[in-house]
Amino acid sequence: MQSITIEEFLKLSDKLPVLDARAPKEYAVGRIPVAQSFPIFSDEERATVGTAYKQQGHDPAVLIGLDLFGPKMSEFVKQANKLAPEKEVLVHCWRGGMRSGAMAWLLDFSGFKVYLLQGGYKAYRQYIHQQFERPYKLLILSGFTGSGKTDLLPYLPEQHQQVIDLEGLASHKGSAFGSIGMAAQPSTEHFENLLGTELLKLDSTKPIWLEDESISIGRAQMPKPLFDQMQQSPVIVLQVPQKLRVQKLAEEYCRTDKAILTTAILKIKKRLGGLATKEALEAIETGDMEKMVEIALSYYDKAYTFELAKKQHVLQLELQSINPEENAAKVLAFAKQHQLI
Numbered sequence: 001m002q003s004i005t006i007e008e009f010l011k012l013s014d015k016l017p018v019l020d021a022r023a024p025k026e027y028a029v030g031r032i033p034v035a036q037s038f039p040i041f042s043d044e045e046r047a048t049v050g051t052a053y054k055q056q057g058h059d060p061a062v063l064i065g066l067d068l069f070g071p072k073m074s075e076f077v078k079q080a081n082k083l084a085p086e087k088e089v090l091v092h093c094w095r096g097g098m099r100s101g102a103m104a105w106l107l108d109f110s111g112f113k114v115y116l117l118q119g120g121y122k123a124y125r126q127y128i129h130q131q132f133e134r135p136y137k138l139l140i141l142s143g144f145t146g147s148g149k150t151d152l153l154p155y156l157p158e159q160h161q162q163v164i165d166l167e168g169l170a171s172h173k174g175s176a177f178g179s180i181g182m183a184a185q186p187s188t189e190h191f192e193n194l195l196g197t198e199l200l201k202l203d204s205t206k207p208i209w210l211e212d213e214s215i216s217i218g219r220a221q222m223p224k225p226l227f228d229q230m231q232q233s234p235v236i237v238l239q240v241p242q243k244l245r246v247q248k249l250a251e252e253y254c255r256t257d258k259a260i261l262t263t264a265i266l267k268i269k270k271r272l273g274g275l276a277t278k279e280a281l282e283a284i285e286t287g288d289m290e291k292m293v294e295i296a297l298s299y300y301d302k303a304y305t306f307e308l309a310k311k312q313h314v315l316q317l318e319l320q321s322i323n324p325e326e327n328a329a330k331v332l333a334f335a336k337q338h339q340l341i
Helices: 006-012 024-029 043-056 058-083 098-109 120-133 149-155 166-170 188-201 224-232 242-253 258-267 274-286 289-308 324-337
Strands: 002-004 018-020 035-037 088-092 113-117 137-143 162-164 207-211 235-239 314-318
Touching: 002 006, 006 088, 006 113, 006 120, 024 035, 043 058, 058 098, 088 098, 088 120, 098 113, 113 120, 120 188, 120 224, 137 149, 137 224, 149 207, 149 324, 162 188, 166 188, 166 207, 235 324, 242 289, 258 274, 258 289, 274 289, 314 324
Parallel strands: 002 113, 018 035, 018 088, 088 113, 137 207, 137 235, 162 207, 235 314
Antiparallel strands: none
């Protein structure tokens, strides 16, 4: 059994299984993205040991923990053999304490080569937060809702550009309609883990493209240090004719259940006003998606204009189509013209 730093742990995590010995609830809130849940205690068992520790002290709690751990030891070894047939694993818990220590001891005793994370998941979280404090050369892609910013992002890496899809990581498109067609959102904690992992893959000395976002992407919160850097970074604004934006969004939403669209409109009811809300709901009911989109954009375009006014380094790029591949090429040519890349 070998205790290693978070940097060493993450390097090995590319090729070895990572076993997270924390309880399922802890794992669900946030985890090292490649880690597999391998809890030494269930949520209920963890609560029992924790209560005993508070009420009776260290030694009685340890004995209760051993009583719970003992009957499951052979099953843990069997599971580990399936997950790590080469018998080499990485193990961690919350602080690198008794839970991961016990699991590491068991697997080491059973013939595994075990690497134990110093400081546990807590050390990992500290390391992830450090990534948001580092300086980056960010390029921000902005534009009114429906401009096709997200659609063109996948074409940038084809031209050797570094990209992070914030909406993809947050599983939300950043508006009242943002959850439509997306998987359930991660917690803010796990969103940070995913984002930090992406940053670690990239070269911080070269430009990194990000889509312009609010500090909240649905329920997920952007790390403030990185968000503040985004606010100070060059912004390329895609200027796409409203007619094309309306057509694009209407086509996307015509396949969406009317009840979902109704819920989205009601979320911005106060901002739209009573009459506009009534007209939008009627448009949904009659299937007039273009009218519904036009009404919603009246709010989102105003909000975007207000936020854009806060930016310091803004460049406007006029586009006459919403073809993502063509627009990606134009964005890169524009960035080169202005010596951003």
